Each structure stands twice: as C-alpha cells, then as structure tokens.
Amino acid sequence: MIGLNPSTADKDKSDRTITRVRKYSEGNFDGFFMINLSAQRTPHPSDLSQQLDSDLRDENLLHIKEMFSSYPAITILAAWGNNINRHPYLRESLKAIVELTLTKEVTWKHIGPHGTKMGQPRHPGRGAYQELQSFSIRDYLSNNLRPPGP
Numbered sequence: 001m002i003g004l005n006p007s008t009a010d011k012d013k014s015d016r017t018i019t020r021v022r023k024y025s026e027g028n029f030d031g032f033f034m035i036n037l038s039a040q041r042t043p044h045p046s047d048l049s050q051q052l053d054s055d056l057r058d059e060n061l062l063h064i065k066e067m068f069s070s071y072p073a074i075t076i077l078a079a080w081g082n083n084i085n086r087h088p089y090l091r092e093s094l095k096a097i098v099e100l101t102l103t104k105e106v107t108w109k110h111i112g113p114h115g116t117k118m119g120q121p122r123h124p125g126r127g128a129y130q131e132l133q134s135f136s137i138r139d140y141l142s143n144n145l146r147p148p149g150p
Contacts, residue, residue: 001077002035002097003123004084007043009034015043020124021077024111028132029075035064037080037093045083052089060093065100073105078135081123082116098137110135119144 001021009015014022018034025032039060040048068074084090110121112130121135 001032001079001124002037002094004045004080004090005036005038005048006034006041017123017125020129021079023129024077024124024132032077033067035067035097036060037084037090037097045086048087048090050087052087052092057089057093057096061096061100064097068100068104071104073107074101075107075109076101076137077124077132078108078110078121078137078140079124080121081126082118082120083123084120085118095141098141106137108135108137109133 001024003017007015007017009018021032021034038048039056040053042048080090080094084094109132111124111132112122112127113133115121121140122130
C-alpha cells in the first residue's frame with residue numbers, strides 16, 4: 001500500500017490506518033508492506049514539513065527499492081488521499097516510487113468504485129470498507145500530477 005506519511009504505528013503497535021490496511025489485505029493479498037510518500041512521522045499530514053528533506057526522501061526510496069527487488073510481481077493499493085496536494089514534494093515522491101515499479105509486473109488497485117471528490121485514491125482510514133477496484137496509475141499521473149497552471 002502506498003499512503004502519505006507514517007503516523008503513530010511502528011513494528012510493535014498498529015494505528016487505525018494499519019488496522020484497516022490489514023483488514024483490506026485479508027482475502028485480497030498474502031500480506032502487505034506500508035509505503036509512504038513521505039517518511040516523516042506525524043499523525044497529522046498538516047504537520048508535514050513545508051520543504052522536502054532530500055536525505056529522508058532518498059533513504060525512503062532506497063528502502064522501497066530494496067523491498068521491490070524481492071518481488072518480480074506486486075499489487076499496489078493506491079491510498080494516499082487528498083493530502084498529496086499539500087506539498088509538491090509528495091507528488092514528486094509518488095513519481096519516483098512509480099519509476100521504481102517500471103521493471104516489475106504491477107497491478108494497481110484503489111478502494112471503492114470512485115476516488116475522492118478531488119480525484120485522489122481513497123485513504124483506507126476514511127469511510128466504510130469498500131471493494132478494491134482496478135486503478136490506472138498511468139491515467140492518474142497524466143490527469144492529476146500535471147504542474148498547476150496559471
């Protein structure tokens with residue numbers, strides 16, 4: 001799963017997001033890894049740094065690349081929600097993560113039949129459980145990650 005930022009969960013304690021991701025994984029996947037667009041830990045996306053910490057981003061991408069290297073085929077649940085628009089570096093991080101998948105057989109999914117009103121894939125901690133649906137990362141990138149116009 002690709003989310004936005006790590007919250008209060010760690011290897012010993014789940015939070016609401018991890019609990020819900022675990023529930024989504026039951027019956028759909030053999031297990032899951034939680035990947036985040038930002039490695040900065042905070043329970044509130046509004047508390048994310050205004051500026052990119054490039055060292056933290058590079059370390060995050062290195063861990064993601066190592067994890068991906070163990071699997072020739074992966075299913076990714078897109079679940080970052082509307083907060084991806086808070087900072088340009090979050091969108092750039094998504095692009096960098098997608099680039100790491102280009103040599104893999106990847107199936108993309110998202111929660112429910114529709115994204116959010118802003119066109120983003122739903123965060124698992126929001127709303128009722130819904131069926132996972134196919135997600136076109138190519139369409140998403142071309143429609144949602146263009147630079148803002150004048």
